[in-house]
Amino acid sequence: MLDPLAMGSVSVFALGGLGEVGMNCLAIEQRGEVMLVDCGVTFDHRGLGVDVVHPDFSALEPYRGKIAGLFVTHGHEDHIGAIPYFLERFDVPVWAPPHALALIKSRLAENEVEKPPTLKEANVRGLYRVGSFVVEPIRVTHSIADATALAIKTDAGVVLHTGDFKFDNTPPDGEAFDIDRIDELGEAGIALLLSDSTNIDAAGETGSERGVGDSLHRITAKASGAVVVAMFASNVHRLRMIGEIARHTKRKIVLLGRSVETHASAARETRYLDWPSDIVHPAERAKELPKNQILAIASGTQGEWRGALSRIARGDHPNFEVGPGDTVVLSSRTIPGNDLNVFSVMGHLLRRGVDLKTWINERGVHVSGHAHRQEQKRMLELARPRAFVPVHGTLHHLTRHADLAREVGVQSTCVLENGDVAQVDEAGVKKAGKVQVGRVHVAFGRAIPPAQLRERVILAAEGVVSVTIVARPGGAPDVRVATRGAIDEVAEAQVLSDAKREAARAFRTRRSRSRPAQSGTR
Numbered sequence: 001m002l003d004p005l006a007m008g009s010v011s012v013f014a015l016g017g018l019g020e021v022g023m024n025c026l027a028i029e030q031r032g033e034v035m036l037v038d039c040g041v042t043f044d045h046r047g048l049g050v051d052v053v054h055p056d057f058s059a060l061e062p063y064r065g066k067i068a069g070l071f072v073t074h075g076h077e078d079h080i081g082a083i084p085y086f087l088e089r090f091d092v093p094v095w096a097p098p099h100a101l102a103l104i105k106s107r108l109a110e111n112e113v114e115k116p117p118t119l120k121e122a123n124v125r126g127l128y129r130v131g132s133f134v135v136e137p138i139r140v141t142h143s144i145a146d147a148t149a150l151a152i153k154t155d156a157g158v159v160l161h162t163g164d165f166k167f168d169n170t171p172p173d174g175e176a177f178d179i180d181r182i183d184e185l186g187e188a189g190i191a192l193l194l195s196d197s198t199n200i201d202a203a204g205e206t207g208s209e210r211g212v213g214d215s216l217h218r219i220t221a222k223a224s225g226a227v228v229v230a231m232f233a234s235n236v237h238r239l240r241m242i243g244e245i246a247r248h249t250k251r252k253i254v255l256l257g258r259s260v261e262t263h264a265s266a267a268r269e270t271r272y273l274d275w276p277s278d279i280v281h282p283a284e285r286a287k288e289l290p291k292n293q294i295l296a297i298a299s300g301t302q303g304e305w306r307g308a309l310s311r312i313a314r315g316d317h318p319n320f321e322v323g324p325g326d327t328v329v330l331s332s333r334t335i336p337g338n339d340l341n342v343f344s345v346m347g348h349l350l351r352r353g354v355d356l357k358t359w360i361n362e363r364g365v366h367v368s369g370h371a372h373r374q375e376q377k378r379m380l381e382l383a384r385p386r387a388f389v390p391v392h393g394t395l396h397h398l399t400r401h402a403d404l405a406r407e408v409g410v411q412s413t414c415v416l417e418n419g420d421v422a423q424v425d426e427a428g429v430k431k432a433g434k435v436q437v438g439r440v441h442v443a444f445g446r447a448i449p450p451a452q453l454r455e456r457v458i459l460a461a462e463g464v465v466s467v468t469i470v471a472r473p474g475g476a477p478d479v480r481v482a483t484r485g486a487i488d489e490v491a492e493a494q495v496l497s498d499a500k501r502e503a504a505r506a507f508r509t510r511r512s513r514s515r516p517a518q519s520g521t522r
């Protein structure tokens with residue numbers, strides 16, 4: 001058991017995840033040594049060919065050789081996605097709960113990391129020594145199986161990092177939130193609480209995943225044609241319930257989309273998903289099944305152009321099509337910024353005549369995995385920490401969450417953004433300097449240099465004009481002007497001929513001016 005022990009000072013700083021939703025990566029430092037909690041990616045500039053964005057790890061360079069390890073709370077991309085890039089630069093051990101570990105292994109296999117990393121399984125209520133830190137994972141409930149909070153014993157006392165959580169009283173996998181353990185730690189004294197701020201604006205409580213299962217069951221039982229459930233593939237609870245629904249309604253599961261397949265197979269490997277082997281029907285042969293025997297699961301809930309849902313909506317999926325009589329359920333929420341794409345996909349589906357059920361018109365088809373305000377308050381009251389730093393949110397979310405902590409009586413609170421260093425000691429928490437942070441944009445597994453990304457932004461916004469001039473001694477120059485994405489069709493001929501004339505004139509002026517200089521310098 002961890003007993004709080006206040007003797008020294010400890011610093012925390014984030015390389016990502018504070019002031020944004022995504023790319024979570026927090027460093028805790030004591031005695032010149034660092035441990036990391038989570039190492040995730042975010043998505044940005046997708047239209048410019050960027051696949052993922054991960055934190056710039058340069059701030060960890062001064063700790064090279066003194067990074068004790070990385071501890072992972074759960075298997076969501078915004079917590080594990082950057083691990084292959086991190087391990088390329090720093091060869092340190094990684095601890096993770098079994099389900100997250102399976103996902104990390106599949107990420108590493110895709111990214112072909114050179115040296116085999118040291119991966120260690122971390123189980124709830126175990127104690128793990130990470131350099132001078134001792135870490136205890138604690139079961140929490142969330143929208144993925146095997147999610148944990150971490151109680152980290154430091155020189156300044158116990159630091160409790162909630163990870164992503166909500167209070168789900170009836171989790172579909174029966175793994176109950178270990179409320180007692182957090183209460184015990186709170187009783188003994190928590191020096192610093194770091195807690196999930198994502199849903200600070202949502203009133204009340206999130207509701208149980210179990211309720212989503214009931215809604216999906218009701219919809220599927222009534223449907224006469226195929227049922228397609230679009231969802232985040234990482235939500236193993238929901239996958240598990242869809243398995244139960246398929247069995248009850250005598251349908252086969254068809255997996256549409258690569259991420260659905262990856263997640264289903266990782267969850268089946270770790271036995272978090274107990275689908276019988278004959279319940280999944282291969283997507284390539286989906287057309288063999290009568291429509292009323294299909295319960296499909298599709299990825300691409302954010303309207304991603306290449307996502308399965310988008311392709312089905314456009315009638316562009318190689319193995320599957322929908323029409324009148326079929327039901328499509330968006331068992332998801334739209335992440336701010338993706339609204340237009342999602343509404344466009346919804347439009348395509350409606351044009352095909354499907355019965356469309358979304359979080360807007362059908363209660364209970366989705367619940368969030370992140371604690372609402374009321375649950376965040378409950379966490380603060382359970383942990384009753386001496387100091388509080390909100391995590392996992394934009395500056396707005398963090399600020400509001402810190403306000404809530406003060407309302408419930410937390411003495412010392414501090415809102416940090418990426419790069420801000422906070423010092424934790426007996427007096428509480430306060431800002432104490434800054435480290436350099438940044439974002440690395442990756443395409444095809446490689447970093448895109450910042451200058452190249454800036455060029456892509458300019459090209460995307462303004463297009464490109466290229467002028468080629470072939471000079472002939474004594475003759476008129478041959479000028480060619482080519483444009484891409486820069487000129488509208490109607491104006492094109494006139495603009496191009498003007499541009500050619502201007503370019504030829506500029507060239508002649510320049511040539512006549514440069515002659516004396518040339519003879520002078522050579």
Ligand SMILES: [Zn+2]
Binds near residue numbers: 078164
């Ligand atoms: Zn998260």
Ligand SMILES: [Zn+2]
Binds near residue numbers: 074076142144164369
């Ligand atoms: Zn999460």
